[in-house]
Amino acid sequence: MAESKIPVFSAKWSEEEKGKWGLVVDQDLCTGCQACVTACAMENNIPFVGEEDAAYGRAMHWIRLERFWEGEYPQVKATPFQAVMCQQCGSAPCEPVCPVFASVHSQNEQLNIQVYNRCVGTRYCANNCPYVARTFNWRDYDRPEPLNNQLNPDVTVRRRGIMEKCTFCVQRIRKTEDAAKSEGRDVYDGEVEPACVQACPAEALVFGRIDDPESAVSKRMQSGRAVKLLEELGTQPRVTYLKGGD
Amino acid sequence: MLERIKKLNLLEKARELVRKPVFLIGTGLLFLLLFSAAGYGVWTTQQPPPQPIQFNHSVHVGLGVQCLYCHPGAWRQASAGLPTSGKCWGCHQQMANTKPEQQKLVEYVNSSEPIPWVPVFIQPDFVYFNHRPHIAGGVNCETCHGEISRLTVAEPIAGQNMGWCLDCHRTTAGDDEEKLIRLTDCSTCHR
Structure with a gap:
């Protein structure tokens, strides 16, 4: 048989790869105020889809707050708030399925990067994401005056037919790294703050380097409450949840 | 039979029309116009934008x-x-x-x-x-x-x-x- 001409997917991650950036969500501190959701939408130019499209399940959020009811009515109990964003998997299910390599692993930042100018909108990545972290632009949502003035110039404004997702605010990471380099130093712990972390009033979200054992994130990850979402799938998520409730 | 003759007549007429110099020159001019329009379109993208001051x-x-x-x-x-x-x-x-x-x-x-x-x-x-x-x-x-x-x-x-x-x-x-x-x-x- 002739050799296949389809390129073999070969990401360079390994089981030992520790990752670079990580996020810790303390569910005991989270009050479910949705400040992170709002801050994320503002920072990353996420459009408001409106009532009708939201009813079709086309609401666009890069971060959402989940809450479930446990038990049978009337003995129901609400689980603590759980902020779910892209888990920036070390072994991401969304990456090998993209036919145009728009969903790629950034070797430099150890993040899952969505390249908007490559994306053709097959939505395969979203179907393969176990965390339902990806959102699709079903339309070109207009921003009537003066709403266009709030657009963040550091982030691409996505158009219709493009898949998008949380990037750990890579524009802020790059900006901070650039500033640190121009001053001839390393990025110090807590200098990079994604919009959700910056907005959280309860400091339930902490961001930093997980390959540095002295960082605030690494220290919080040592907690006995630490769990990762759907870890059994082998996705190697970079977001750690500190289990709340009880 | 009659229809076939009519068809042949039409074909003959079309052939005559194509051979006419007016037709040939016309198509030539049309293509020239299209190419020059496309060329002009490309040329405009390579032009420096108009500036408020012709800074030297x-x-x-x-x-x-x-x-x-x-x-x-x-x-x-x-x-x-x-x-x-x-x-x-x-x-x-x-x-x-x-x-x-x-x-x-x-x-x-x-x-x-x-x-x-x-x-x-x-x-x-x-x-x-x-x-x-x-x-x-x-x-x-x-x-x-x-x-x-x-x-x-x-x-x-x-x-x-x-x-x-x-x-x-x-x-x-x-x-x-x-x-x-x-x-x-x-x-x-x-x-």
């Missing part, structure tokens, strides 16, 4: 003004920036300013209105170019912008695309694996 780069560079004197942003931030009328006036207030283009500057200064310069070297919205690391890395302005010192009004350069960027990034990285990863990472320029 070669004279200023010839007088020894550094690029970074008027575009100091390239030194420390993403955008190189375009000079304000105040910056121009710093030197020009000591001159006669008799030429018509200099008179335009005087008008802008007197009415204290900003000069609406039109950026020439523009990248698409999904490209986040940063001047600072390029200047810090020792890249000269003319490496990307061409011989601006020989131009009067700045002109764009064709073919400033991603392959062109990556060619230079790959050569710069050389055998340094870590540098290559950093310089060819998608998130370096797209976010």
